[in-house]
Amino acid sequence: MTPLKHAAKHPEIWRRFSPRQALLRYACYLGIVAVAVWSVSAMDITWFFLLDAHVQALDMATRMWPPEAGYSRKLLTPLIETIHIATLGTVVTVLVAFPVAFLAARNTTFNALTWFIGRFILVASRSVNTVVWGLLFVAIFGPGPMAGIWAITFRSIGFLGKLVAEAIEEIDTGVVEAIESTGASRLQVLWIGILPQVLPVIYGTTVYRWDINIRESSVLGFVGAGGIGIVLYAAINQFRWQEVSVILLAVFAVVILSEFVSAAVRRRIT
Amino acid sequence: MLKISGLSKVYPTGAAALKNVSFSVGEPKVVTIIGPSGAGKSTLIRCINRLVEPTTGKIMLDDVDILALNRHDLREARRRMGMIFQEYNLVERLTVMENLLSGRLGYVGFWRTYGRKFPAEDVAAAFALLERVGLSGYQNTRADALSGGERQRVGISRALMQKPDLLLVDEPTASLDPKTSRQIMRILVELAHERGTPALVNLHDVGLAQSFSDRIIGLRSGEVVFDGPPEQVTAQVLTKIYGEEDWSTTIRKVEGESGKPDKPHSESEESMLRESLA
Numbered sequence: 001m002t003p004l005k006h007a008a009k010h011p012e013i014w015r016r017f018s019p020r021q022a023l024l025r026y027a028c029y030l031g032i033v034a035v036a037v038w039s040v041s042a043m044d045i046t047w048f049f050l051l052d053a054h055v056q057a058l059d060m061a062t063r064m065w066p067p068e069a070g071y072s073r074k075l076l077t078p079l080i081e082t083i084h085i086a087t088l089g090t091v092v093t094v095l096v097a098f099p100v101a102f103l104a105a106r107n108t109t110f111n112a113l114t115w116f117i118g119r120f121i122l123v124a125s126r127s128v129n130t131v132v133w134g135l136l137f138v139a140i141f142g143p144g145p146m147a148g149i150w151a152i153t154f155r156s157i158g159f160l161g162k163l164v165a166e167a168i169e170e171i172d173t174g175v176v177e178a179i180e181s182t183g184a185s186r187l188q189v190l191w192i193g194i195l196p197q198v199l200p201v202i203y204g205t206t207v208y209r210w211d212i213n214i215r216e217s218s219v220l221g222f223v224g225a226g227g228i229g230i231v232l233y234a235a236i237n238q239f240r241w242q243e244v245s246v247i248l249l250a251v252f253a254v255v256i257l258s259e260f261v262s263a264a265v266r267r268r269i270t
Numbered sequence: 271m272l273k274i275s276g277l278s279k280v281y282p283t284g285a286a287a288l289k290n291v292s293f294s295v296g297e298p299k300v301v302t303i304i305g306p307s308g309a310g311k312s313t314l315i316r317c318i319n320r321l322v323e324p325t326t327g328k329i330m331l332d333d334v335d336i337l338a339l340n341r342h343d344l345r346e347a348r349r350r351m352g353m354i355f356q357e358y359n360l361v362e363r364l365t366v367m368e369n370l371l372s373g374r375l376g377y378v379g380f381w382r383t384y385g386r387k388f389p390a391e392d393v394a395a396a397f398a399l400l401e402r403v404g405l406s407g408y409q410n411t412r413a414d415a416l417s418g419g420e421r422q423r424v425g426i427s428r429a430l431m432q433k434p435d436l437l438l439v440d441e442p443t444a445s446l447d448p449k450t451s452r453q454i455m456r457i458l459v460e461l462a463h464e465r466g467t468p469a470l471v472n473l474h475d476v477g478l479a480q481s482f483s484d485r486i487i488g489l490r491s492g493e494v495v496f497d498g499p500p501e502q503v504t505a506q507v508l509t510k511i512y513g514e515e516d517w518s519t520t521i522r523k524v525e526g527e528s529g530k531p532d533k534p535h536s537e538s539e540e541s542m543l544r545e546s547l548a
Contacts, residue, residue: 174357177355178425178428179361180348181351181438182353182373183347183349183376184372184375185345185375185380187383191384192364196363197361197363200363270363
């Protein structure tokens with residue numbers, strides 16, 4: 001091969017993208033910047049307030065400091081209630097979400113209608129925020145932890161159900177074939193062939209959701225659905241900032257704790 | 271006795287995987303199916319227990335017309351056919367014992383399955399099988415902790431737990447090294463003869479097929495192009511099955527062995543391996 005032919009066949013200059021592709025990529029970047037600029041300009045931000053924001057923040061911090069340590073004793077009961085709301089809500093979620101997940105997974109559902117029902121439940125659950133669910137259930141059950149439990153449950157079903165349904169759709173179908181070929185019934189295939197494969201996902205997401213639910217249930221009190229949020233809301237409204245800081249610290253401690261528990265459990269799942 | 275006649279399978283894509291396949295398998299006989307990738311070997315095996323629904327044809331297992339069965343009767347027919355897979359297809363997160371007992375699922379109800387309460391004779395049979403395949407003491411080991419060869423032993427045991435009248439074996443050694451492959455084939459063939467269970471085995475390794483089977487069926491593009499004893503598999507036959515190629519090394523490897531699976535296994539595994547690689 002002559003050098004010229006070689007050069008024609010293997011050009012020395014190599015580019016990952018053709019000029020056309022590169023231009024398109026830059027156009028995309030430009031588009032993202034444009035969207036960001038548009039969002040800021042459309043939002044009607046009072047820039048004046050930003051000028052003394054640091055002064056306000058410092059003022060808030062001094063009013064919060066020092067946290068009123070003696071107040072923490074009164075927090076124990078609402079704090080425990082918060083954890084109970086999260087835990088009970090998660091337990092009820094587990095019971096409801098799995099049947100729904102099996103309906104919503106294409107490979108375990110019965111027919112198109114059951115699949116649609118499963119998917120609909122998941123989407124409906126996830127499209128409403130926990131606090132909004134809380135508002136609805138406070139209207140139904142009246143204020144208190146009962147409304148909180150149902151709010152947590154209704155939001156979590158979509159989360160848990162969706163992730164488990166996706167795990168079911170990704171199982172090793174060879175195992176299902178093997179169990180089917182022994183003459184097992186549909187329910188047995190589900191129990192022996194499919195469930196063990198998705199159990200790690202079930203455990204992992206359940207604990208993860210419980211962890212999220214502890215954080216969510218700490219604000220549910222804002223709408224009267226029980227837990228430490230009620231106390232926090234009252235303290236903020238009455239400008240008792242030294243109590244607010246104690247509550248925030250307490251919530252922070254519980255969240256850290258749940259994070260540890262959740263991480264430890266997930267590490268042990270194999 | 272399995273009797274297949276005029277079996278054809280056309281996939282929804284229009285691909286014809288099997289074309290008018292007919293043969294019978296009876297008495298304790300190990301029949302291997304060889305053929306190039308895509309010849310329809312897996313489809314054929316899967317049609318027999320209807321993991322794949324055939325398009326036309328007839329499959330008789332003794333006096334049961336497999337293709338005429340409804341869902342419930344198909345389950346009963348499947349209990350009589352043990353299946354062994356290339357990728358073992360064990361339930362990875364369950365123990366060896368649970369995997370073996372899953373071979374009995376067709377015989378126990380859901381609540382026994384739920385509580386893992388299997389009849390005592392099933393558990394005894396499982397322990398006996400574990401000992402027979404050299405996995406004594408592994409009953410509580412999780413399947414995902416086993417090596418490939420050990421997994422396939424569990425796979426074979428699970429199929430035999432069904433006390434099947436026929437073994438359907440799909441590429442049992444394709445994921446294993448040459449030595450383990452021979453061990454697995456030997457166990458499989460010995461057990462098939464011991465229990466008087468005929469076996470239909472897909473293999474892509476011609477050497478293994480010739481050493482371990484009583485009869486070989488050659489499949490090419492979904493058609494049976496050879497059906498006869500291993501000794502008759504010559505270079506011409508291999509060309510007919512796989513297409514033109516220099517078969518001298520494949521054939522010589524085979525002629526270096528006496529080839530009958532039921533011969534005494536006096537030689538060590540190492541010398542067998544050296545022989546097969548020579």
